[in-house]
Amino acid sequence: MTENTVITVAGDQPYDITIGRGILGLVGTALPPAATKVLVVHPPTLAAAAADLRERLMGGGERQVLLAEIPDAEAGKRVEVAAFCWQVMGQADFTRTDAVVGFGGGAVTDVAGFVAATWLRGVAVVQVPTTVLGMVDAAVGGKTGINTAEGKNLVGAFWPPRAVICDLDLLDSLSHNERVAGFAEVVKAGFIWYPEILDLIEADPVAVVDPHSDAFRRCIELAIDMKARVVGEDLREAGLREVLNYGHTLGHAIEHSERYQWRHGAAISVGMMFAAELSRLAGRLSDASAQRHRDILETLGLPTGYRSGAWRQLLATMQRDKKTRGSMLRFIVLDEIGKPTVLQAPDESLLFAAYQEIGE
Numbered sequence: 001m002t003e004n005t006v007i008t009v010a011g012d013q014p015y016d017i018t019i020g021r022g023i024l025g026l027v028g029t030a031l032p033p034a035a036t037k038v039l040v041v042h043p044p045t046l047a048a049a050a051a052d053l054r055e056r057l058m059g060g061g062e063r064q065v066l067l068a069e070i071p072d073a074e075a076g077k078r079v080e081v082a083a084f085c086w087q088v089m090g091q092a093d094f095t096r097t098d099a100v101v102g103f104g105g106g107a108v109t110d111v112a113g114f115v116a117a118t119w120l121r122g123v124a125v126v127q128v129p130t131t132v133l134g135m136v137d138a139a140v141g142g143k144t145g146i147n148t149a150e151g152k153n154l155v156g157a158f159w160p161p162r163a164v165i166c167d168l169d170l171l172d173s174l175s176h177n178e179r180v181a182g183f184a185e186v187v188k189a190g191f192i193w194y195p196e197i198l199d200l201i202e203a204d205p206v207a208v209v210d211p212h213s214d215a216f217r218r219c220i221e222l223a224i225d226m227k228a229r230v231v232g233e234d235l236r237e238a239g240l241r242e243v244l245n246y247g248h249t250l251g252h253a254i255e256h257s258e259r260y261q262w263r264h265g266a267a268i269s270v271g272m273m274f275a276a277e278l279s280r281l282a283g284r285l286s287d288a289s290a291q292r293h294r295d296i297l298e299t300l301g302l303p304t305g306y307r308s309g310a311w312r313q314l315l316a317t318m319q320r321d322k323k324t325r326g327s328m329l330r331f332i333v334l335d336e337i338g339k340p341t342v343l344q345a346p347d348e349s350l351l352f353a354a355y356q357e358i359g360e
């Protein structure tokens with residue numbers, strides 16, 4: 001049996017991310033010893049698995065474990081859904097020593113973390129991501145949030161989890177398209193931090209999205225390690241953490257334009273292609289490195305273009321994004337692969353030119 005990998009996130013509230021197979025039994029030991037009540041937040045597709053997890057966590061009746069089924073994906077990231085979870089906790093008299101478990105994809109762990117951060121001004125949360133995106137991105141780092149009509153993740157809190165349990169067995173039931181979409185965040189880690197990920201994709205693009213391959217696990221672990229290093233140094237996005245926004249400024253605008261019907265990874269893929277072209281046109285990134293973005297993303301089956309006529313709408317959405325400062329747009333760009341930097345207040349003509357490179 002392959003050993004578990006443990007990656008520690010440093011900071012004022014350090015915690016471990018455990019990666020392995022058949023490790024759901026670790027969820028119970030990660031909970032606070034004093035927790036007598038636990039809320040497991042999960043999507044409808046994991047109802048049966050959540051019921052099994054509930055039995056594990058009850059500990060022979062020593063804990064009261066409640067299930068909160070919420071809509072999957074972005075449909076669950078609404079204040080009404082958070083209010084439903086608060087209602088369940090209030091009716092069960094949850095105290096500050098009790099806990100929440102996020103059991104699902106990135107949207108579910110976002111909501112679970114936000115509910116935990118806001119109930120009685122903060123209770124423990126253990127994240128159990130069940131998707132690639134959740135494991136490498138959403139469940140790690142303590143950023144929690146919900147969406148509003150004005151944009152994505154505009155309401156939220158920084159609330160580090162007590163632990164993150166990444167059981168790779170949970171990925172076996174995902175469709176190929178779901179794995180590939182989630183893999184966009186892994187590719188991002190390759191572009192901004194660990195080029196080894198890009199080498200592994202180019203060497204065997206089929207193996208890297210096979211959850212049973214060594215290449216897949218290596219890519220997942222590298223992406224998680226990157227996120228852990230960055231957020232351990234900068235929890236509240238005061239500096240280094242901003243590099244994680246590579247591809248996200250335009251990507252979030254596309255998600256908003258599509259009313260969140262696009263997978264997050266697909267939107268971020270287009271956003272990274274835009275960021276690469278912006279980097280190239282700004283004289284920072286070579287033509288070959290920009291082309292490498294396109295080749296890798298398209299090899300995996302991820303999109304690299306968006307509607308040409310959507311630019312004005314996307315620009316307006318980006319100007320409202322939480323990543324702007326004042327009225328100034330900020331983009332993470334690359335000086336070269338593995339060397340991200342900030343491009344602040346670029347001329348609108350430069351942005352338009354970069355968008356023309358991905359318009360379709």
